[in-house]
Amino acid sequence: MIEITEKDFSLDEMIKRARSKDAGAIVTFLGTVRDDDGIERMEVEAFLEAAQAELEAIEEEARSRFSLRAVEVVHRTGSLAVGESIVAIVCSAGHREAAFSGCRYIIEELKKRAPLWKKEIGDKGERWVGRT
Numbered sequence: 001m002i003e004i005t006e007k008d009f010s011l012d013e014m015i016k017r018a019r020s021k022d023a024g025a026i027v028t029f030l031g032t033v034r035d036d037d038g039i040e041r042m043e044v045e046a047f048l049e050a051a052q053a054e055l056e057a058i059e060e061e062a063r064s065r066f067s068l069r070a071v072e073v074v075h076r077t078g079s080l081a082v083g084e085s086i087v088a089i090v091c092s093a094g095h096r097e098a099a100f101s102g103c104r105y106i107i108e109e110l111k112k113r114a115p116l117w118k119k120e121i122g123d124k125g126e127r128w129v130g131r132t
Helices: 010-017 050-066 096-113
Strands: 003-004 025-030 038-047 068-077 078-081 084-095 116-122 126-128
Touching: 003 038, 003 050, 010 025, 010 068, 010 084, 050 068, 050 084, 050 096, 068 096, 068 116, 084 096
Parallel strands: 003 068
Antiparallel strands: 025 084, 038 078, 038 116, 068 084, 116 126
């Protein structure tokens, strides 16, 4: 499942959906807004149709490349406070190496390719965040 939403999400629900009898490993990644040098909140924007399509392509690549059993990706948009979740990825596979590798591949490719933008807002003003 790939979702881009303003709503919060449940990592527990994502893990439940990724479970299967043939998956011996489930790996999660949770990205949150951090207080990085006075940041108070973050605005996240997306070109929704393009971002959805790109995330679906990344998911398919990861499934094929790492033999993943399940992939769940949720990326939030809108105004997010320090501590709130931005992105979650859950990958299940037969073995841990595939699940870890698939999860890492998805977050790295998402950061490089998906049309998603973040603006940090804090006591020093506002600034758009580059891809890191």
